[in-house]
Amino acid sequence: MKKSYDIVVIGGGPAGLAAAVSAYDNGVKDVLILEREPRTGGILNQCIHNGFGLTRFKESLAGPEYAYKFAVEAEKRNIETLTQTTVLSISKDKKVTAINKENGVFTVEAKAVILAMGCRERSRGALNIAGSRPAGVFSAGTAQKYINVKGYMPGKEVVILGSGDIGLIMARRMTLEGAKVHAVAEIMPYSSGLKRNIVQCLDDFGIPLYLNHTVTEIRGDKRVTGVTISQVDQNKKPIKGTEKSFDCDTILFSVGLIPENELTKGMGVELSPRTKGAVVYQNRETSIEGVFACGNALQVHDLVDFVSEESELTGKSAAEYVLNGAKPRDTINCVQGKNINYVLPQKIDKNASGDVKLYFRVSNTFKNCTIKLECNGKELIKRVKRVAAPGEMETLLLKESLIKSLEGDVILSLEESV
Amino acid sequence: MKTVNLTCVECPMGCAIEVQLDGESVVSVVGNTCPRGLAYAKNEVVCPMRVLTTTVKSTDGRMVSVKTDNPIKKSNMFSLMQVINGITVTAPVKIGDIIMKNIEGDVNLVATDCLK
Ligand SMILES: Cc1cc2nc3c(=O)[nH]c(=O)nc-3n(C[C@H](O)[C@H](O)[C@H](O)COP(=O)(O)OP(=O)(O)OC[C@H]3O[C@@H](n4cnc5c(N)ncnc54)[C@H](O)[C@@H]3O)c2cc1C
Numbered sequence: 001m002k003k004s005y006d007i008v009v010i011g012g013g014p015a016g017l018a019a020a021v022s023a024y025d026n027g028v029k030d031v032l033i034l035e036r037e038p039r040t041g042g043i044l045n046q047c048i049h050n051g052f053g054l055t056r057f058k059e060s061l062a063g064p065e066y067a068y069k070f071a072v073e074a075e076k077r078n079i080e081t082l083t084q085t086t087v088l089s090i091s092k093d094k095k096v097t098a099i100n101k102e103n104g105v106f107t108v109e110a111k112a113v114i115l116a117m118g119c120r121e122r123s124r125g126a127l128n129i130a131g132s133r134p135a136g137v138f139s140a141g142t143a144q145k146y147i148n149v150k151g152y153m154p155g156k157e158v159v160i161l162g163s164g165d166i167g168l169i170m171a172r173r174m175t176l177e178g179a180k181v182h183a184v185a186e187i188m189p190y191s192s193g194l195k196r197n198i199v200q201c202l203d204d205f206g207i208p209l210y211l212n213h214t215v216t217e218i219r220g221d222k223r224v225t226g227v228t229i230s231q232v233d234q235n236k237k238p239i240k241g242t243e244k245s246f247d248c249d250t251i252l253f254s255v256g257l258i259p260e261n262e263l264t265k266g267m268g269v270e271l272s273p274r275t276k277g278a279v280v281y282q283n284r285e286t287s288i289e290g291v292f293a294c295g296n297a298l299q300v301h302d303l304v305d306f307v308s309e310e311s312e313l314t315g316k317s318a319a320e321y322v323l324n325g326a327k328p329r330d331t332i333n334c335v336q337g338k339n340i341n342y343v344l345p346q347k348i349d350k351n352a353s354g355d356v357k358l359y360f361r362v363s364n365t366f367k368n369c370t371i372k373l374e375c376n377g378k379e380l381i382k383r384v385k386r387v388a389a390p391g392e393m394e395t396l397l398l399k400e401s402l403i404k405s406l407e408g409d410v411i412l413s414l415e416e417s418v
Numbered sequence: 419m420k421t422v423n424l425t426c427v428e429c430p431m432g433c434a435i436e437v438q439l440d441g442e443s444v445v446s447v448v449g450n451t452c453p454r455g456l457a458y459a460k461n462e463v464v465c466p467m468r469v470l471t472t473t474v475k476s477t478d479g480r481m482v483s484v485k486t487d488n489p490i491k492k493s494n495m496f497s498l499m500q501v502i503n504g505i506t507v508t509a510p511v512k513i514g515d516i517i518m519k520n521i522e523g524d525v526n527l528v529a530t531d532c533l534k
């Protein structure tokens with residue numbers, strides 16, 4: 001290990017690997033990847049189900065298969081990778097402080113930093129209900145790791161709270177391994193999981209999904225012995241008399257993912273309250289020059305294929321920055337309007353070349369709606385969609401020629417048809 | 419006559435499809451918006467197929483992930499799980515290695531991860 005590198009990548013998941021490889025291929029060979037776990041590949045190593053890579057490789061891969069393709073590319077290029085190395089902090093002037101067994105606490109300097117720490121599971125406010133804290137309550141991702149990596153079943157009788165994709169996947173996984181999954185309870189009127197997962201992980205096994213339901217009691221002293229769920233009204237308040245009680249030894253919660261950004265916050269990068277990730281330009285550069293972000297640390301993606309695409313763009317941008325330095329910008333904002341949860345990138349540099357792909361999420365489920373991009377009240381792009389849902393990330397391509405002609409901020413909104 | 423309700427998973431529309439069956443033969447399919455939905459529904463009611471993904475233990479106690487290299491009959495999933503849970507492998511294992519040949523018909527069980 002050296003004292004300084006052109007580019008230091010934080011996190012060796014699919015995002016970090018793709019960014020490092022892309023930086024290398026775009027002319028910067030002095031790259032270091034820092035990864036906390038014993039191997040690269042990130043969360044994909046525990047996602048043993050298939051369905052990864054359909055867009056990119058036109059085949060349905062298991063998580064580890066997908067991760068491996070990128071790990072091999074990094075190895076081929078001899079990109080220096082330190083595993084079992086946790087980054088503790090990063091300073092504004094890009095000094096990265098990390099810790100591992102061999103070196104203790106150490107600092108490396110970087111000309112550019114790529115933030116690719118992935119995301120973590122949201123914890124559940126509703127689980128903070130009164131009473132004891134029995135064992136047997138896990139996040140779905142933790143259960144996934146126990147079963148798939150450590151080969152250990154966390155329980156036999158299961159209730160799942162929240163219908164995020166990881167919870168759905170775990171309902172099937174635990175059923176196949178002999179557990180009884182009694183129910184999945186979702187507080188919203190719709191599931192945030194993919195349709196395909198509802199069909200193939202719940203319907204296939206006759207596992208009931210209770211929409212508009214939340215947990216109202218967890219029983220058990222040392223270990224969970226049961227749970228009660230109740231229907232909620234429009235204000236998400238439990239309705240008396242609708243209680244359903246289950247005997248179980250395990251509760252999994254799957255209530256969404258949130259970008260991992262303690263380090264980002266610590267170094268003073270501007271964060272978006274919408275995405276909970278950094279505010280970025282189209283090249284994925286943050287509010288600090290030479291600091292870039294990609295993958296789930298930037299925005300929670302549904303498909304790892306998009307993570308790879310975004311990270312390759314980021315690696316290329318970081319290489320360009322190292323080779324050519326910063327260029328003067330002409331910035332406009334890209335803002336979410338009606339019925340849109342967020343748009344990314346939040347900033348567009350008119351001086352940069354190339355088309356810009358906007359990623360966005362809508363705020364509810366809509367059928368037959370129109371997506372509109374406007375600038376100063378003028379309509380630039382209009383797209384009719386038969387269906388749009390918060391669980392599926394959408395994209396819109398802004399042509400370079402259009403960007404050059406913009407004379408103010410752009411607003412993306414969704415109109416419901418009447 | 420039997421009615422089967424399905425959700426098409428071929429695209430995000432997720433159309434609710436109703437299939438009328440007379441014994442094994444499909445009498446009518448309603449609710450699909452496009453031909454892909456029709457094909458999906460016909461397959462689902464006759465013989466639903468799924469790729470099975472799981473893990474096997476290695477002799478040193480580590481786990482390695484595996485999948486069937488083609489879809490198997492959905493109704494066979496649990497019996498195949500029993501077979502697979504009886505298998506142990508010995509490192510090294512590479513991605514794509516056949517862990518068990520012809521686990522159903524000419525479908526093989528293959529490794530989806532490496533063990534060094
Ligand atoms: C439990 C779980 C299950 C998921 N299942 C699916 C799924 O089935 N299908 C799907 O498409 N997507 C799934 N996702 C989303 C999935 O995370 C992305 O598709 C993809 O893995 C994102 O890649 P990434 O590199 O951005 O993040 P990750 O894969 O999370 O990689 C981030 C890496 O950064 C490392 N890291 C973090 N902080 C530090 C630090 N301070 N120092 C050093 N290293 C650090 C981590 O150890 C990790 O290896 C899941 C996510 C989670 C959390």
Ligand code: SF4
Pocket residue numbers: 426427428429430431432433449450451452453454455456
């Ligand atoms: S029937 Fe056609 S439109 Fe409807 S969900 Fe299936 S593929 Fe989509």
